[in-house]
Amino acid sequence: MHQDTEACYRAVKSKDRRFDGVFYTAVRTTGIYCRPSCPAITPKLANVTFHPSAAAAQLAGYRACKRCLPDATPGSPEWDLAADVAGRAMRLISDGIVDRDGVDGLAARLGYSTRQLNRVVSSSFGAGPLALARARRSQTARVLIETTELSFADVAFASGFASIRQFNDTVREVYAATPTELRGRRGRTSASGSIVTRIGVREPFAGTELLGFLALRAVPGIEAVDLEAGWYERSLDLPHGPGVVRIDLRDRPAGQVPCRFALADARDLAPALERTRRLLDADADPIAVDEQLGDDPRLAPLVRRRPGLRVPGHVDGFEVAVRAVLGQQVSVAGARTLAARLVDSHGRELDLAGQHQVTSLFPAADALAGIDPEEIAMPRARGRALAAMAAAVADGTVALDRSADRGEVRDSLLAVPGIGPWTADYIALRALGDPDVFLPTDLGVKHAAEHLGIDDIARHSEGWRPWRSYALIHLWSGLSGQTNKES
Structure with missing residues (x-):
C-alpha cells in the first residue's frame, strides 16, 4: 500500500488506526517517522514519504516519533492473508531467529538461499532481514529500558545487540534519545522480575469473547483464567528458558492489550511478545473482516453481536x-x-x-x-x-x-x-x-448451519472468503461453542 501515495495520505489525514503497521509516514521537515494515526498535525503531502516498515524508514535516515511510538503498532494483516515468503520471514524475525541463528539460519528455515531471501524481503519491506532485526531489537530495548530495572549492559545483550556501543548508537539513532533519557521519561516500573508492556491491536477488539474461548479450553497446569478479573495466564516454552505471560483482556486501553511477562532469560522477550501476538490474532483487520461477513444476511446478526471477534491463535x-x-x-x-x-x-x-x-x-x-x-x-x-x-x-x-x-x-x-x-x-x-479455514464437517458448524437455515454450509461459506476462519469462530461463539469436537 505504501506505493499508493494518495491512499496513504487520505489514511493519515483521517488518523485511521486500521493502517497502523501497514505503512509508516516519514516527514522530511522533522526527520521523524510516525504511524498513520499519529495525533500530531498532519504534514503537507509534499513533505512526506511512505515506507512499508519501520526498518525502511530508519534506513532512510528517520527516527521514531516520541509521541505515537510507531514501532509499537500491530503488524500488517497481509502477513497472514498472503502467508508468502516475506510474511513468514517477518514472523520468524519477530521471533528472534536472526539474533539466534543469523540470516543464514533464517534462510535455511524458509528453504531459500541467503541472496534470494534478501531480495524477496527487501522488495516487500524496503529493508533486508538484518535491518528488520535491528528495528525489532531497538523496540525490545525500549521496552526493557522503560519497564525494568535491568542495567543498560543487560538490556543491550538481552535485546540481541552484539555490543553496548551498538546498543547505545542504535537507541540514539532510532529514538533521538539516550538510554538514560528513555528511562528517565518512564512512568511506573514493573514488579520485581517481571516485564509489563502492551501489544497493539486494531479496534474493535472482542477481548471478552477471546477470554471466554480460552477459558473454556484452559488446561490446568499450563493455563489459568480469572473471568471475573478478566485475565488469562499461561506458560511459555521459549528458546532460552521458560516464561509466563498474563494478559488483561477485559479492562484495557483502546488499541492495546496489557501483558505482564515473567522470563527466565530477558533475551526471550521478543519471542514471547511474538507468540503472544499470535495468540491474540493481534494483526487482524477487524473492520475489513466484519464488513465482508456482515454483508451475508445469515451471518450479519452474529457479526453485529460480536464486532472485532478474533481467531484465537496459539503460542506453540x-x-x-x-x-x-x-x-x-x-x-x-x-x-x-x-x-x-x-x-x-x-x-x-x-x-x-x-x-x-x-x-x-x-x-x-x-x-x-x-x-x-x-x-x-x-x-x-x-x-x-x-x-x-x-x-x-x-x-x-x-x-x-x-x-x-x-x-x-x-x-x-x-x-x-x-x-x-x-x-x-x-x-x-x-x-x-x-484466515481462510473452514470445517464444514464439524458438529458445531452443522448445528449452527441448521439454526441459520443454511442447507449447504460448505458451498455457502465460499462467499465468506478470504475470512472463513472468522466466520467459523462466529458460528462457534454465537451458537454452539460447547458442542464442537475441538480442543
Whole structure:
C-alpha cells in the first residue's frame, strides 16, 4: 500500500488506526517517522514519504516519533492473508531467529538461499532481514529500558545487540534519545522480575469473547483464567528458558492489550511478545473482516453481536497439534481432561521465580514421540496418531512454527497416520494463523448451519472468503461453542 501515495495520505489525514503497521509516514521537515494515526498535525503531502516498515524508514535516515511510538503498532494483516515468503520471514524475525541463528539460519528455515531471501524481503519491506532485526531489537530495548530495572549492559545483550556501543548508537539513532533519557521519561516500573508492556491491536477488539474461548479450553497446569478479573495466564516454552505471560483482556486501553511477562532469560522477550501476538490474532483487520461477513444476511446478526471477534491463535504449534488429536470425536471438556492428564504425566515442571497460577510446561515433541499409545487413556488409534505426529514434529517432517508454506504443512500433516482433514485444518486455523479455514464437517458448524437455515454450509461459506476462519469462530461463539469436537 505504501506505493499508493494518495491512499496513504487520505489514511493519515483521517488518523485511521486500521493502517497502523501497514505503512509508516516519514516527514522530511522533522526527520521523524510516525504511524498513520499519529495525533500530531498532519504534514503537507509534499513533505512526506511512505515506507512499508519501520526498518525502511530508519534506513532512510528517520527516527521514531516520541509521541505515537510507531514501532509499537500491530503488524500488517497481509502477513497472514498472503502467508508468502516475506510474511513468514517477518514472523520468524519477530521471533528472534536472526539474533539466534543469523540470516543464514533464517534462510535455511524458509528453504531459500541467503541472496534470494534478501531480495524477496527487501522488495516487500524496503529493508533486508538484518535491518528488520535491528528495528525489532531497538523496540525490545525500549521496552526493557522503560519497564525494568535491568542495567543498560543487560538490556543491550538481552535485546540481541552484539555490543553496548551498538546498543547505545542504535537507541540514539532510532529514538533521538539516550538510554538514560528513555528511562528517565518512564512512568511506573514493573514488579520485581517481571516485564509489563502492551501489544497493539486494531479496534474493535472482542477481548471478552477471546477470554471466554480460552477459558473454556484452559488446561490446568499450563493455563489459568480469572473471568471475573478478566485475565488469562499461561506458560511459555521459549528458546532460552521458560516464561509466563498474563494478559488483561477485559479492562484495557483502546488499541492495546496489557501483558505482564515473567522470563527466565530477558533475551526471550521478543519471542514471547511474538507468540503472544499470535495468540491474540493481534494483526487482524477487524473492520475489513466484519464488513465482508456482515454483508451475508445469515451471518450479519452474529457479526453485529460480536464486532472485532478474533481467531484465537496459539503460542506453540506443537501443543495445538496434540490437543487437536486429543479432541478428535470428543467434547471440548473431554479434550481438556485428556490434555490435563498428559501434562500431569509428561509435562515439565515450571522452574521460574514469582507468583504464578501455572505450574508446568507442555510436554516436548521428542518426549511424546516415544510414548506408548497403550499408556494414554484414549482409543489406541488416536494414541498412535499422537505419537506419530509428535515424531514428525520432532524430526522436522512437520513444521508448525509458521516458517513453511501452509499447503505443504497441511500435506505433511495428512501424511501422518491418523491425521485427517478436520485435524489438519484445525491446526492451520490456530497454529498457522490461516484466515481462510473452514470445517464444514464439524458438529458445531452443522448445528449452527441448521439454526441459520443454511442447507449447504460448505458451498455457502465460499462467499465468506478470504475470512472463513472468522466466520467459523462466529458460528462457534454465537451458537454452539460447547458442542464442537475441538480442543
